[in-house]
Amino acid sequence: MPEFAAAPFAFEVRSLxxxxxxxxxxxxxxxxxxHCAVQKPDAFNAIGTLTKGTWLGILAISFALATLFGLFGGARFFGLIAIAAALVYLLDVRTGIKDIGGSTY
Known part of the structure; x- marks a missing residue:
């Protein structure tokens, strides 16, 4: 009987x-x-990445999908996609903008 007591705990951990x-x-x-919204559009061209509008679109769509399907649905997969898009921007594009001195903060 004790092996069945672990099942509810596992579901609670999964939900968390x-x-x-x-x-x-x-x-x-x-x-x-x-961060993307407050940057100058020229900074994106200077580091050789996608344009500011494209990055804003990617990040906005990933945010919207994570909100719609993550909070109101059951598809946590879109949350992982949103994390990936945000991390690519923050770790690649943001650091590139910071390196050229184009960051506003």
Whole structure:
């Protein structure tokens, strides 16, 4: 009988991990969108990446999908996509903009 007691705990842990993933995705996407919105468009051309509008579109769509399907649906996969898009922006594009001195903050 004790082996069945672990099953409810496992589902609680899984639910907690899913909540952390979706809220983390929303927070990272929001931070990335705000950073992208306040940058100069020329900075994106200077580092040789996608344009500012393209990055804003990617980040906004990933944020919207994570919100719609993560919070109101059951597809946590879109939360992982949002995390990936935000991390690519923050770790690649943001650091490139910072390196050339084009960052506003």
């Amino acid at each position: 991990v899913e909540v952390v993933i979706i809220y983390g995705a929303l927070l990272l996407s929001l931070i990335a969108m705000v």
